[in-house]
Amino acid sequence: MADTVTVRQATMALLRDCGMTTVFGNPGSTELGFLDRWPNDFRYVLGLQEASVVAMADGYARASGRAAFCNLHSAAGLGHALGNVFTAYRNQAPLVITAGQQSRSLLPRNPFLGATDAASFPKPYVKWSCEPARAEDVPGAIAHAFHVAMQRPFGPTFVSIPSDDWSAPTRPLPPRRTSQDMAPDPALLAECAAALAAARNPVLVIGPEVDAEAAGPAAVALAETLRAPVWASPFCSRIAFPEDHTLFAGFFAAAPPAISAALAPHDLVLVLGAPVFTFHVAGDCALFTSGTPLFQLSADGEAIAAAGTGTGIQGSLRLGLPALAALLVQSDRSPPPSRARPAAPAASAPISAEYLFHQLARLLPRAAVVVEEAPSHRPALQAHLPMRDWGGFYTMASGGLGYSLPAAVGIALAHPGRRIVAIIGDGSMMYSIQALWTAAQHALPLTIIVVNNSGYGAMRSFSRVMGTEGVPGIDLPGLDFVALAQGMGCPGLRVEGPKLLAEALAAALRHEGPMLVEVAVDAAIPTLYHKS
Structure with missing residues (x-):
């Protein structure tokens, strides 16, 4: 075959052409052929669990507006990640997700780490999915996945790649460009x-x-x-x-x-x-x-x-x-009255979520990006921490927990030097807490505020709305988030009363690397929906 290169060489050239030289991954044996002789112009961002890896890539893609490349370990790794694959689909985040597959010669014998019908595993929550029929088709499949991911509405795509495909011969792919936007009627x-x-x-x-x-x-x-x-x-x-x-x-x-x-x-x-x-x-x-x-x-x-x-x-x-x-003229109708703004909340012990967000609003740098996953405290955040700037706020569209902390890591990598503030509930924090390690390894300017009400506050609220009592599994006693953060190289502070709150928030906002502030807040049941 004239002008041949290996599948790996053709793929690396494609990733450069597509601007996907930051790779989010958690490696295993089926990915070694891809990772061999890692090029100096690529950045590998290691996550310690595949759900965190996908969320990091999602945050990076949403913040940058470009597709992110995500490399997972086999079907088991993709299985770990499926919750955040679903979230990426709901977020309309452009991702190209790949996972290793066992060698082609072993697949008829149901080998260890082999997946039957691997391309179907993440469906229906990917826009397109494929395991190429031939090794030489792998670069073309990844290119296909990229262009589908970047067609509106954006979303994740998936390619399963047998581990022995990377060294097979293929032809280089020509550069391509495709339109993203369709004009309305x-x-x-x-x-x-x-x-x-x-x-x-x-x-x-x-x-x-x-x-x-x-x-x-x-x-x-x-x-x-x-x-x-x-x-x-x-x-x-x-x-x-x-x-x-x-x-x-x-x-x-x-x-x-x-x-x-x-x-x-x-x-x-x-x-x-x-x-x-x-x-x-x-x-x-x-x-x-x-x-x-x-x-x-x-x-x-x-x-x-x-x-x-x-x-x-x-x-x-x-x-x-x-x-x-362009089809409209300036209206002469009277503008609607401005909405009423809540009064500044008073300091109290225990700290109210309203007071926490009011204090944070006073201290937050204007250019900071807020990433939120504290569902039971969202009404308090919306009332006291207004978002003013485009690109300044992210959360998940799916309702699946474990997204926003690793997504904040991805957003920080997409915006070097910009202050990122992750507001995470104590229940949410335990889903993807290992993302703190990645933040520490990259010394990201990430402030993590754990809003600790000692349980799943949203479940408490729904129990009231639905008239249920004695529901188990809602309380979360005994978690020490400062100790957990320190164990992954991230310093932390715990605040239990209003006196030291502003000082702790200010310290975390000016810290050069990641820093966590655990704030013990009132465990009163929030009102998310009324019975009517």
Whole structure:
């Protein structure tokens, strides 16, 4: 074969061409052929468990806007990672995930570390999956996976690679480029613009796609042209709108009656970059049968298909929002009143979550990125720690715990030198705590705030809403997060009262490497949803 190279050489050249020279991994014997003679221009980021590895890659991809490469160990390693593969799918994070497979010659005999039908293992929560039929097809399969991952809506892809394929001969791949964005239908945009112009009291519901597509300024300009209030969609995994803006109305709870009540006064609903709607509790959403016009603009065809009401306009927000704005004129309607802001919470012992976030808001550097996984404290965070800047907030869209701490590591690697603040509940922290080791190894400027209410606070809240009593497995006594962090090379402090809180937060925010602050907070049951 003329002009041949090895599969490994062709793959390394492809990864360079695709900008995937940072590799997140947890290695094993089936990956040694790929890792052999590691090139100096590649960075290998080691995670100590595969779920952490995938979340690190997810955070890196979402923060950078580029696909991240993730290398796992066999089917067992992929199995460890599946929770965060599901989260990456819900986050629409562009990942190319590979896993080693046993040698092709051994596969007919069900060998140790061999996987039957490996390509099916992560389905349906990958956009595309493959185990190449021939060794020489591996680089082409990885290229295919990359281009699918980077088509909107972004998402993870998977390639299973037999361990003896890396040394096989193949041909180099030519460089390729593909378009990411699809323009929405101009006729439907014109219909939407006409309906907006005729509406007396329109409202916007904005989701994470706006930030993911760097379309935030265009969304703000559109809202200001319409002088319409803006709600953040339920479970919004990125910033939806600057939360100190006068048009920002607040955050939708994932409850049908609450959303219906908030939207009832409006005669048109425009949903940008979000489903219609993500619910967590059962109930009737009267909006769906009210006849209120609803328009939805999203790159996600599945979200449009699942809406069940309104007019769906599929296409890129980056292209669609300026095109829609160009069809509108400045509204002369009176802007809505600004939402009421909560009073500063008082210091108390034990510390309230509200007081913790209020103090953090005073100290947080403007350029800091907040990564959150404290579900029971989310209402307190939203009330007292407003997010103002695009690209400044991340959480998971799936509801699966164990994402945000390793994702914060990936985000820190994508933004060298930028302060990253991970706000993690004590229950969430124990899912992927080994990510602290990776943060320490890379000396990342990562502040970890463990909000410790000694249990699964969200479960306490749901127990109240659902009328259940005596539920086991909710309390988490006896965890020492400072000791756990120190054992992985990350210094830490524990705060039990308000007097030393600000001092501890300030110390962690200026520490050059990672530092953990464990804050013991009031274990009172939070209100996430009302029974009605």
